[in-house]
Amino acid sequence: MEIKACLNILGLNQKNNGTSTGKVSFPSSKSIESFSPVDGKKIGSVGETSFQDYNKVIETATSAFKFWRKLPAPKRGEIVRQFGNSLRELKEPLGTLVSYEMGKSLQEGLGEVQEMIDICDFAVGLSRQLHGLTMHSERPGHRMYEQYHPLGIVGIISAFNFPVAVWSWNTALAWICGDVCVWKPSEKTPLCSVACQNIIANILKENDLPEGISCLINGDYKVGEFMTNDKRVPLISATGSTRMGKIVASAVGARLGKSLLELGGNNAIIVTPDADVKMTVMGAVFGAVGTAGQRCTSTRRLIIHEDIYIEVRDAVVNAYKQIKIGNPLDQSNHVGPVIDKVAVEMYSKALEKVVKEGGNIIVEGGVLEGDGYESGCYVKPAIAEANPDFEIVQEETFAPILYLLKYSGPVTNAIEIQNNVTQGLSSAIMTNNLKEAEKFLSAAGSDCGIANVNIGTSGAEIGGAFGGEKDTGGGRESGSDAWKIYMRRQTNTINYTDDLPLAQGIKFDL
16 A cells, blocks of 8 residues: 555645644644654654643543543443454554554564554453452452452653554553553654544544543654653653663653553574474574564574574574565565664674674674665664674564574583573574473563563563563553453442441450
């Protein structure tokens, strides 16, 4: 589908304001221009949110919450169901926009919209299962139970690499929990956010619901600070770098708010002598080059046993020779551009650093030039043999660079190498040895929030809780019981007798 047609379908055929509640937008003197990393062309611009506009958004969201929280959860689920159906109808244009504005392959762009659809389906079912527990009271004639209530406004700060899916992970659950949402997307992909806001705004209007249930603010980190410092926003869900997450956590914690943090990853695949090499290559290559290495779950380290090191290394190197780099809207290409020239510079410096530290580059990187690469954002996926203790290996480089690390001895040695980084998001082991797999999944195994056996580090399903430990932030989004973070827990005790016994057998006679 032509990008112009996508913009028209999604209501992006003119300058869009970056601050909105439903269809109501506030004027802005400043604007953020969106340029595609695919061809360097300007796609459009959105208005930057001022502090005055932000306050209007919060006031509108606060008013909407007072209505939305009273609507039965299954009724809220019905709105999410309609939103999911709209996404099904608009999957192609929205997925194309994601691909063009962010730079990921069209298949990945469409897959990201499918994630939105999937989380809507999950949330609809969940809207009838927001359950608490019933406990036995120690006092006769008493019933004790717990229930969950909506929190209020959920502030969402999302990153450029998943410009629509991560927002939907939060909103779909927050909405069925009875919360309203204010979204501050990445300033690198602002049009994707406006497109999503247009879609949900139409749903709200058709159902005669308050526009403030879904709100949008746009701008740089300063706009995000409006929310992180605002006591009117009880929960901040932030996705991005560890550096950013520490700033958010500090600000929100200082006002005793709640944080849901999804931060950096430095993910590894362990390859044991009992691994299926063909399967290993598939998982490692997609994990390393998918989204041009810009997933938080991208594979950055391949920890290979010395007995099969050469075999695996050569197989991965040969697979890299088949990778096609180019316009991500062309489905024959595997890898598109990185997000911007800042990312290109970061990529180049990382390759320089690994060589300086003593590494050996075995698949040469570099910036591509010439026809089709005019944006200057296309880079070659690179592979370097390295030492686990290299400083650059310890860091997360958001680019398609894969480090090959060698281990000897039992699998516990490989697990120690894997865990010896500050991040703890995703991990994987390739083995057909049941004992090795179980050791990897044990309490003494992987210290990551995600641990896979015989699949790669990327490509999580929405049914499971997504998130990681250590510098990854400890947050959980999407499936399982991740919905609980969007609600406040309340313990209730009902006395249906004519007496007032105290707990712990305490006597208080008057």
